[in-house]
Amino acid sequence: MNYIPTIGLEVHVQLNTNTKIFCGCKTSFGDPPNVHICPVCLGLPGALPVLNNEVLKKAVLAGLAIKAEIHKKSKFDRKNYFYPDLPKAYQISQFDEPYCTNGVITIEEEGRKKDICIIRIHMEEDAGKLMHSEDSNVQESYVDLNRAGTPLIEIVSAPEIDSSDEAVLYLTQLKSIMQYIEISDCNMEQGSLRVDANISVRPEGQEKLGTRAEIKNLNSFKAVKAAIDYEIERQIDLINSGEKVLQETRLWNAVSSRTVSMRSKEESHDYRYFPEPDLVPVVLTDDEISAILNDMPELAYQKKERFVKDYSIPEYDAGVLTAKKEYAEYYENLVKKGVPAKKASNWLMAEMLAFAREKDLEFKDLCSFENLSALLLEIESGTISGKIAKTVFAEMIETNKDPLQIIKEKGLVQITDENAIVLVVEEVLKENQESVQSFLDGKDKALGFLVGQVMKKTQGKANPPLVNKLLLERLKK
Ligand SMILES: [Zn+2]
Structure with missing residues (x-):
């Protein structure tokens, strides 16, 4: 039985604004923990978020660069979940009314072009970072909230990618576009570009997509390719042995080169989304959109x-x-x-x-x-x-x-002095009588050899066209 893989990618791109998405804290990377924090990004009671206009501009630019539709009205929602690196216990994101839908990224392989549809792009804030003790005997973890509130856009592709190679082409193209419009450094090692891959397989001839597994937080193209290839094989093996693929979130383990189950996949209703009451809807005018387009x-x-x-x-x-x-x-x-x-x-x-x-x-x-x-x-x-x-x-x-x-x-200046080259040419002709005879017998290849000898004697410094000319002149005599 042949199986057809289907892949959809969700890519988080960190925007390179100076300050965070809803407060004035700096977004710099690599500083001591918890120095760029304030009541807003810590989610303290009574603190009110305000949308950073630079975030909106860069997000719109990204949408326009992939020929997507920009919505003049969108809104923010709260995505509720509980995790130690999320101080508010919810993430401000966009749910049912994202600012951007329906774009396209074109990939090209050996002259063959293919359009991958972009379902949506939305703006959201990043979470903080957990740092676990490197000493396995010490059961301690620390929270660094410098990254909490860093602006992200999430770019969601349709499940239209057929292989790990296509996935890498798509990501290469996406990264190139984001770097060209200078909205992100797309540094994967520092987490400015992170990839989640949704993967399923179905038997050839079946229309309906198979059950998908989501692989979270892939942070290099190499990991993306390896994780997708591994996951396709794993799912095919499961089906062939009569088992079922579970809908779940999995993690890529680069050391063992396999994916491991993390949790059963949440549906959107698990997040209890509701409109963010502390932020007004995002409204864009035609003039604002054209001004951003002009900066493209x-x-x-x-x-x-x-x-x-x-x-x-x-x-x-x-x-x-x-x-x-x-x-x-x-x-x-x-x-x-x-x-x-x-x-x-x-x-x-x-x-x-x-x-x-x-x-x-x-x-x-x-x-x-x-x-x-x-x-x-x-x-x-x-x-x-x-x-x-x-x-x-x-x-x-x-x-x-x-x-x-x-x-x-190094005395590498080219010798263009005819008299100097002629001396070497004559020397070479004298030393290589056999080649001279072959040339005279009509074997043109011998000329190349003689040119090579002159170049060798001049340590490559003789002007090649001149050597050619002088050799021919002498040979014809
Ligand atoms: Zn802050």
């Missing part, structure tokens, strides 16, 4: 189309270069400095990206834009060859030195 920066897919059109680079290159805002900025700045469009793209994709991945660094931490552009312009002016440039580049990212200094110190 160019998005990745728009940039990609423009790169293909303006710089005549292949669609593949444009896709890679716009995957991150930082790549796109480096690229456009290089072209503006005078590096030919395709050469700039080749360098970023082959050299910068390879090293950035290997060292797990951002471009700016790998090699400054100034150094990179200076190096590439040296190739353009003919001072060094492309091959030598790669050697300089490798040294540049190790030492962070100015490329001109490296070229000078």
